[in-house]
Amino acid sequence: MTNQKQNSSAPVSRRQFLKHSSLAAVSAAAVTSFPAILNAQTKPALNAVIIGMGGRGTGAGDNFLEAAKIAGVEAKIVAVADIFPEPTNKAKEAFGVPSEKCFSGFDAYLKALDVPGVNYAILATPPGFRPAHFTAAIAAGKHVFCEKPVAVDGPGCRIMYAAGEAAKKKGLKVVAGTQRRHHAGYIETIKRIQDGAIGDVTALRAYWVNGGPIWHRGMVGNTDLERQIRNWYHYIWLCADHHVEQHVHNIDVCNWVMGAHPVKAWGMGDRQMLGDKPGEIWDNFAVQYDYANGVAMHSYSGQIKRDFSSVSEAVVGGKGTSNPAGSIKPTGGEAWRYRGKATPEYVQEHVDLINAIVGDKELNEVEQVTNSTLTAIMGREAAYSGGVVEWDDMLNSKYAYGPELVYTDPSKMTWGAFRTLKSPLPGSHDIFKDGAVLPTV
Ligand SMILES: NC(=O)c1ccc[n+]([C@@H]2O[C@H](COP(=O)([O-])OP(=O)(O)OC[C@H]3O[C@@H](n4cnc5c(N)ncnc54)[C@H](O)[C@@H]3O)[C@@H](O)[C@H]2O)c1
Numbered sequence: 001m002t003n004q005k006q007n008s009s010a011p012v013s014r015r016q017f018l019k020h021s022s023l024a025a026v027s028a029a030a031v032t033s034f035p036a037i038l039n040a041q042t043k044p045a046l047n048a049v050i051i052g053m054g055g056r057g058t059g060a061g062d063n064f065l066e067a068a069k070i071a072g073v074e075a076k077i078v079a080v081a082d083i084f085p086e087p088t089n090k091a092k093e094a095f096g097v098p099s100e101k102c103f104s105g106f107d108a109y110l111k112a113l114d115v116p117g118v119n120y121a122i123l124a125t126p127p128g129f130r131p132a133h134f135t136a137a138i139a140a141g142k143h144v145f146c147e148k149p150v151a152v153d154g155p156g157c158r159i160m161y162a163a164g165e166a167a168k169k170k171g172l173k174v175v176a177g178t179q180r181r182h183h184a185g186y187i188e189t190i191k192r193i194q195d196g197a198i199g200d201v202t203a204l205r206a207y208w209v210n211g212g213p214i215w216h217r218g219m220v221g222n223t224d225l226e227r228q229i230r231n232w233y234h235y236i237w238l239c240a241d242h243h244v245e246q247h248v249h250n251i252d253v254c255n256w257v258m259g260a261h262p263v264k265a266w267g268m269g270d271r272q273m274l275g276d277k278p279g280e281i282w283d284n285f286a287v288q289y290d291y292a293n294g295v296a297m298h299s300y301s302g303q304i305k306r307d308f309s310s311v312s313e314a315v316v317g318g319k320g321t322s323n324p325a326g327s328i329k330p331t332g333g334e335a336w337r338y339r340g341k342a343t344p345e346y347v348q349e350h351v352d353l354i355n356a357i358v359g360d361k362e363l364n365e366v367e368q369v370t371n372s373t374l375t376a377i378m379g380r381e382a383a384y385s386g387g388v389v390e391w392d393d394m395l396n397s398k399y400a401y402g403p404e405l406v407y408t409d410p411s412k413m414t415w416g417a418f419r420t421l422k423s424p425l426p427g428s429h430d431i432f433k434d435g436a437v438l439p440t441v
Pocket of ligand 1: 051052053054055056057081082083084087105106108109124125126127129147148149177178179229245246410
């Protein structure tokens with residue numbers, strides 16, 4: 001598969017897509033019905049729901065409450081939703097949410113969004129559900145904190161772009177869980193790079209190379225679907241694979257430095273140590289991304305037991321180098337380090353969202369996080385297929401990894417819905433060819 005166009009219909013650019021998408025028009029009526037609760041003079045209360053009460057949902061709930069204190073805004077977590085009942089019990093203890101506002105099941109997200117007074121939604125499920133959950137939150141008129149990545153494939157990204165535009169039209173604010181964008185060291189360093197501190201950027205590197213394998217929770221559950229959702233990280237339709245799930249953070253930093261997304265990718269990888277464990281994902285990738293101006297970003301991601309580990313980025317310029325987290329080394333000049341003290345980025349991202357809501361300032365990170373999610377998906381597909389994948393082909397791809405209802409209405413899913421895949425094999429996994437279907441086991 002090298003640069004194959006995936007279908008006979010003419011591909012569209014992202015902007016054309018947004019212009020014509022019906023999803024982009026998610027009920028304008030809700031704009032006017034959005035409660036007039038947020039006004040800068042009174043700093044009224046924020047009432048949050050958490051959708052996906054796992055590790056991150058719980059952490060983001062704490063971060064939200066801490067951020068509200070910093071912003072001087074009254075805030076509560078008033079409802080939670082999880083597909084399973086056990087995690088919602090944590091919410092009673094952790095956040096004092098009453099039992100009748102702790103929802104479980106496939107439709108739990110809709111019930112939580114429907115709780116009166118809710119104006120802030122924290123989305124922290126596995127990313128496969130994100131496009132539909134985000135669309136529902138925007139349709140319901142909520143401001144959103146939305147974890148990364150935001151989709152697992154081209155169809156999911158298109159839903160995100162469209163719902164992001166709908167959020168803008170409604171004046172709803174959205175922050176994504178790419179928290180480096182709210183880290184003072186990154187912000188200051190990337191500004192310096194963009195102001196020319198290391199000259200023109202000539203190359204970038206991005207790493208999410210962990211020194212150990214990813215968790216597996218055991219094949220517990222009554223149905224295949226339940227076992228998959230409990231082990232969501234191992235299934236592409238739920239997690240998007242490691243290269244997207246985690247490494248999107250570092251890819252996002254590179255896109256931020258460049259002020260653009262790459263136009264093509266090629267790469268390689270393997271399912272090496274996961275071996276015969278249940279699941280589809282790979283555990284190591286090396287991908288080269290090319291930006292339109294010819295600059296390349298070299299990306300390495302993996303979750304394999306090894307001595308070397310690094311989660312970082314590096315930028316090379318004509319006049320120096322930088323670790324964009326907070327240092328610059330001009331060639332022959334004096335090195336600079338960020339030495340400021342700042343609120344932790346996991347809290348700062350909520351402070352920024354809350355301030356934007358209260359002050360009615362524009363803040364919508366959907367396009368940037370979706371661009372970085374699609375970048376990572378493009379690299380993953382390049383490695384899976386063994387070919388070169390171009391941006392527009394990825395954007396227009398019709399290949400959906402998940403069952404249809406995951407994209408259209410997950411509240412109607414049942415435990416019988418199920419999808420499984422052979423771990424992709426380069427040379428035989430080509431999602432861009434006409435009528436490509438999942439090679440199920
Ligand atoms: N920004 C960061 O640094 C960061 C850190 C950790 C996790 N995350 C992101 O947060 C998300 C969740 O990760 P986690 O580590 O909390 O995983 P987790 O497994 O601990 O939690 C996920 C929760 O979502 C629930 N869930 C699954 N499907 C659901 C559905 N359809 N409706 C409602 N609930 C559902 C699960 O039961 C589980 O409780 C992922 O996208 C991950 O990438 C981001």
